[in-house]
Amino acid sequence: MGDVVKALLPWEDPAGFLGGLPAGIDAQYYAGGERPALDSVEFYVPGYMGSSEVIEVVGEMPALKVIQTQTAGYENLLPHLREGVTLCNARGVHDASTAELAVGLILASYRRLPRAVKNQERGEWPSEYQELDDSLADRTVLILGYGSIGEALERRLDGFECEIVRVARRARDGVHAIAELPELLPRADVVVLLTPATAETRGMVDGKFLAQLKDGALLVNVARGVVVDTDALLAELKTERIRAAVDVTDPEPLPAGHPLWSAPNILINPHRGGASTAFSPRVARLVRAQLERYATGQPLINVVAGPPR
Structure with a gap:
């Protein structure tokens, strides 16, 4: 030097x-x-x-x-x-920006804010809705890939009266090992993906993973698009059994006409997790x-x- x-x-x-x-x-x-x-x-x-x-x-x-x-x-x-x-x-x-976005995606999906935006664009005030919006209170949020961003997310979720389940590659005090997912996923109302893109995590969220989620569960991806098997996610979304809110996709950018754009029960944000x-x-x-x-x-x-x- x-x-x-x-x-x-x-x-x-x-x-x-x-x-x-x-x-x-x-x-x-x-x-x-x-x-x-x-x-x-x-x-x-x-x-x-x-x-x-x-x-x-x-x-x-x-x-x-x-x-x-x-x-x-x-x-x-x-x-x-x-x-x-x-x-x-x-x-x-990016801890603050990504954690904020994850909370925003959960709340937007749970409180059906995209529907409100569409109603506003049409100038419509529906007289009543057939179903109640979901609340984050009393829900279980599983954070998969619990590191510094996961810690920041948990701090922001504190006060929403929800239970946090922490999962990382290896177990440590208060954090479950990824090997425990088969027992943990069926408990989760919300799964937030924060894992890096590695050979081990590529395609980790596949059909088997998604099948373990309870009906109505929400998958939030603020990690990398390749962590999720897009075809498997599409198959689940088409049944409307689960929901998704994603900041990242595979492929990315998501091309015009891709079936994810028109899939039911998904909110897509164009990779803006750190852009604040x-x-x-x-x-x-x-x-x-x-x-x-x-x-x-x-x-x-x-x-x-x-x-x-």
């Missing part, structure tokens, strides 16, 4: 965005398009939800030592990670702290692949 660290950042005014660059950092801008000189770049922050071009450019940085994502997910970068490069994710940055005003200040604090750590030789946080630094 030289006296000055070359960083490649996705903001045109990185110093302004970060509230000043740490000492020893020389930053340049890249978010796609014309590329600056890349030979001496040691620290790279790809653009949020960056294109394939923004990701593949890591292969043109021979001096690269660190990639710091702005997302919690990082599976799209792993194929481009060469030996000796450290990959750090944005664990914690809570994002920018949190990612700025993380990136600035990581740059300062790297420039001063302190250990980096959120290392998910490659050597620790």
